[in-house]
Amino acid sequence: MIGRTLTDIRAELEELADASGEYHVQCGRTGERPVPVDGRRFPDRETAVQAVRVAHAYRATLRRYDPRAPWYDFVVCEADTGPAGDRGWSFPPTAAGESPSQRALVAYCHDLAGAVFEALSASDHAGVERAVMDEYLAAAERTSDRDRLCLQLLTTMATELQSRLPEQARAETLQRASAHLPATEGSARPVRAALAHLRSVGLIDGFALADGHWDRPRAVTVRGYELRSCGERLPTLPLSTETVRRTAGRPRVATAATPVDDGWRIRVSRTDPAAGSLDTATPVDS
Structure with a gap:
């Protein structure tokens, strides 16, 4: 592609x-x-x-x-x-x-999905690419709300990448996908900058620091997250990608998610330097 x-x-x-x-x-x-x-x-x-x-x-x-x-x-x-x-x-x-925010959300979903598809193609992961599309088409047939189709594409992509790619391959795919997205400046607080961007495109309604400091957060909360959990995992592909884009070196990424009254509490930590792990669908704590 x-x-x-x-x-x-x-x-x-x-x-x-x-x-x-x-x-x-x-x-x-x-x-x-x-x-x-x-x-x-x-x-x-x-x-x-x-x-x-x-x-x-x-x-x-x-x-x-x-x-x-x-x-x-x-x-x-x-x-x-x-x-x-x-x-x-x-x-x-x-x-x-x-609203303009809804149009921005549609455009963002398509941009991110397209960037990941390009990365998969360049990395010779054609099997994963086909699996994402096959699963998406099957899920789309069950989606009655057309407004959620672009969100369903990201959800399917996040879960398929998580299940079909080993840790290092996921990390490399997100790094390559970043090159196909608009250039952005690095940040001393990349998790906060990533969440602010997701809020600006309408993927979340709001966010707050739950534990730690913004330069080294241990947990954040998000409200109004448009991507729904799938079984025992929460799709976190957008947060992972946006954090990677703004980080020089090892990014802090989502490692677990817990449902709370107004959304999700997401734990974040630095990636494993050996495996380079980046979850695109994070385990959900009961």
Whole structure:
């Protein structure tokens, strides 16, 4: 699957966009404006036509990771000046009043899943890659809420990586996946920075330090976590990846999760220097 990633293509689209532009791109059949053209305007018709080509490339790449992603017939339209013309649409299609945070969450799920798929492909873990997709498609058939499909993809990916890859391979996969995500600065408090980012994209509602200090946390609590536990494990792929991206050396990663009244209490500790262990689905304490 090596080639332009979803992040690369979205960056190209951002270069074309102009917040004050008079044109937008939408589906000619449904009127929807899905990712990646949701909420974006373009300065003139010629630029919007370029955006159509970029949007088609994005959707084609997305379908490599999520075969259930719907098809759209993109057309260029002159932007309306009323409220209806400013609707932001996303995949999966939801109500016109959807919040920007929901669109950010959908985009984040696709970016992270795409980055991990690229890492698996580059690492010759094609069997794991196929297993993730097969399990996701099976789980998606049981998912009645279309808004949760992108979350189901991350959940499936986290559990399959945990069960099918040895410790060192998981660590290497997350390190490689980081290279396919937007560049970010390191942090003296990487766990806190990772949680702040997950809050900014809507994957969690809030977080707090539960034990230790932010420079060396031993436990954190998270509220409103969108990924649900699977059996005896809690998918922690996003937290692990975001912490790895912000850490030079051995990151502190989730080692156990305990349900609490308002969410989860997650223990964190430094990775084993010998095994380089990084859990993508953390054991749940009773």
